[in-house]
Amino acid sequence: MLRTHNCGELTIKDCGKRVTLCGWLQRSRDLGSMTFIDLRDRYGITQLVFNTDTNKDIYNQAKSLSREYVLQVEGEVKERSNKNKNLSTGDIEIIVDKINVLNTAQIPPFTIEDNTDGGDELRMKYRYLDLRRACVRKNLELRHRLSILIRNYLNNKDFLEIETPFLIRSTPEGARDFVVPSRMNPNEFYALPQSPQQYKQLLMVAGFDRYFQIVRCFRDEDLRADRQPEFTQIDCEMSFVEQEDVLNTFEGLIKYLFKEEKHLEFPKFNRMTWQDAMKYYGSDKPDLRFDMKFVEIDDVAKGKGFKVFDDAEIVVGICVQGCASYTRKQLDELTEFVKKPQVGANGLVYIKYNEDKTFKSSVDKFFSQDDLKVIAEKFDAKPGDLMLIMAGKKMKTRISLCSLRLEMGSRLNLRNPFNYAITWVVDFPLLEWNEEDQRYYAMHHPFTAPKPEDYPILFTKPGEVRANAYDLVINGTEVGGGSIRIHDKKVQADMFKALGFTPEKAQEQFGFLMNAFTYGAPPHGGLAFGFDRLCAIFAGADTIRDFIAFPKNNSGRDLMADAPSMISQQQLDELCLDLKKKD
RNA sequence: GGUUCGGUAGUUCAGUUUGGUUAGAAUACAUGCCUGUCACGCAUGGGGUCGCGAGUCCGAGUCUCGUCCGAACCGCCA
Numbered sequence: 001m002l003r004t005h006n007c008g009e010l011t012i013k014d015c016g017k018r019v020t021l022c023g024w025l026q027r028s029r030d031l032g033s034m035t036f037i038d039l040r041d042r043y044g045i046t047q048l049v050f051n052t053d054t055n056k057d058i059y060n061q062a063k064s065l066s067r068e069y070v071l072q073v074e075g076e077v078k079e080r081s082n083k084n085k086n087l088s089t090g091d092i093e094i095i096v097d098k099i100n101v102l103n104t105a106q107i108p109p110f111t112i113e114d115n116t117d118g119g120d121e122l123r124m125k126y127r128y129l130d131l132r133r134a135c136v137r138k139n140l141e142l143r144h145r146l147s148i149l150i151r152n153y154l155n156n157k158d159f160l161e162i163e164t165p166f167l168i169r170s171t172p173e174g175a176r177d178f179v180v181p182s183r184m185n186p187n188e189f190y191a192l193p194q195s196p197q198q199y200k201q202l203l204m205v206a207g208f209d210r211y212f213q214i215v216r217c218f219r220d221e222d223l224r225a226d227r228q229p230e231f232t233q234i235d236c237e238m239s240f241v242e243q244e245d246v247l248n249t250f251e252g253l254i255k256y257l258f259k260e261e262k263h264l265e266f267p268k269f270n271r272m273t274w275q276d277a278m279k280y281y282g283s284d285k286p287d288l289r290f291d292m293k294f295v296e297i298d299d300v301a302k303g304k305g306f307k308v309f310d311d312a313e314i315v316v317g318i319c320v321q322g323c324a325s326y327t328r329k330q331l332d333e334l335t336e337f338v339k340k341p342q343v344g345a346n347g348l349v350y351i352k353y354n355e356d357k358t359f360k361s362s363v364d365k366f367f368s369q370d371d372l373k374v375i376a377e378k379f380d381a382k383p384g385d386l387m388l389i390m391a392g393k394k395m396k397t398r399i400s401l402c403s404l405r406l407e408m409g410s411r412l413n414l415r416n417p418f419n420y421a422i423t424w425v426v427d428f429p430l431l432e433w434n435e436e437d438q439r440y441y442a443m444h445h446p447f448t449a450p451k452p453e454d455y456p457i458l459f460t461k462p463g464e465v466r467a468n469a470y471d472l473v474i475n476g477t478e479v480g481g482g483s484i485r486i487h488d489k490k491v492q493a494d495m496f497k498a499l500g501f502t503p504e505k506a507q508e509q510f511g512f513l514m515n516a517f518t519y520g521a522p523p524h525g526g527l528a529f530g531f532d533r534l535c536a537i538f539a540g541a542d543t544i545r546d547f548i549a550f551p552k553n554n555s556g557r558d559l560m561a562d563a564p565s566m567i568s569q570q571q572l573d574e575l576c577l578d579l580k581k582k583d
Numbered sequence: 584g585g586u587u588c589g590g591u592a593g594u595u596c597a598g599u600u601u602g603g604u605u606a607g608a609a610u611a612c613a614u615g616c617c618u619g620u621c622a623c624g625c626a627u628g629g630g631g632u633c634g635c636g637a638g639u640c641c642g643a644g645u646c647u648c649g650u651c652c653g654a655a656c657c658g659c660c661a
Contacts, residue, residue, distance in 0.1 A: 031624090032617035047621070066612095082619050090621085107612065110594060113622090117594045117610060121653055174661035194661080221660040222584095341586050342657045432661090445661040554654065 008044025282402030287476030317389030482527020
């Protein structure tokens, strides 16, 4: 070992010891006849001191060192005369008598500090330097701790961690696959798994009963702050269970993580049907940190001669407490906000319930004070509140109002990332109509079981069939989701039929799974959590990038390695590939 | 595919609205001074293809068009 101790462990108790430390030069402070150097490693920072009075040679040597040099130093631990309460090692310092420069370093392009002066792009390009910063390192340490806790919890519940292949068969449905050409099988391709879905179901057929895996998944879709092309799932599956068993098992896991990591305890998680989530929050992942539930006011808003309301499929709004004092300018801002193409509303109607109990609205021409009072009662509004109302097509209006609700939540600081509001969303629809392709798609995936009571209407009212599918939502983020699976070959065949597959096509694409179901598949179900998102939520962060050691940027590029890249003609030839010019 | 914002010193930004002298600040860096700092302090100094390319103009960091790059979002993500 090149060191006797690390840079975070020495305390007052170690005074007088002779120690050897290794680390990076964080910063030096030269006071003329003495110099202080902060030596940094993963564990902390220890102050080194060099004094002309005691050792002029070593002082001169210390002066020649610069930031991020890798040093090995020997010296004696001594109590400081001026202590630093902000540092775990702040009571001591090392009187150094020997410096060994293990490596020199260029001046890094940004400062290696929590409040770095580096922007995102630069940090990604020099990610290995970014990772030296304590705040980024702490994120990865959190991720590590959570992964250990997860394995611990699931192991104690008899789950087995079993690896599944990364080179698999491409299947239609779902996200776009990343594909890998096969050299030994010219003109054929593997796909990287979007999730180990079919393999975990096959493990249930194989009798493994309880499976989990903390596993990388790949989806070739456009990215966001919380979406990477490769991301990590906590993938789980159980046999001989019903939905209730799955929910309880994994509610337990999440509670365990919050308790162990953050010392937070939660009562039984809230449950909400998908129908209610859409009706009251306009989203299948409602942010329940604040209220502002949707109120539908068709019955009192229509028939007053206001065409926008009269012609609308739905008139719905939210009541924002204490905002009746909003100025014209603020209301115009909100109108601008909802008219942005991302939100897509045509406009916004407001009703102020003034403190003097009068009303002021943008539709005073059509609504009397009494009319407005009736509406206000519907909202359960109090003097001082502001009602914001939208109208139009049902789903579109709800989704736009959801954006506005979240915006108001943010403006009023109601979205504290460390205030955790957790809910299950259950009873998702089984199928979703796609206008573009004029067919139904599985909302979750094609192996999701319909609710038995809805199975009879699979072909008559496919859009109304509910699934035994569920999502876990924390603070408006979908953290995980799953379902009870189909284990019956006939139900699975019907499902493919409902999705518009011919029996031949279904056999070709999913034959191995359907065949497996003929050999005694147990009833089973499971779910998967987005591990990166879970880590971000525990740290109160919006982006998952800082919880991944080497993430990709917005366009799926690794700015450090500059991937993806061209490959050689020789590689292309081996793979039987010709490149086509992009239009 | 679309919307929005951004690209100026090693870095983070101001300057662009209203085109006009030598493009500034902070920080980083270098040098000097300083014996208790810990965001040390003080002084001095070097550091610029204003992303790139066209155009308008007597004159463009500033206006126009195109293009590249980054970020957030919509579509997309079973």
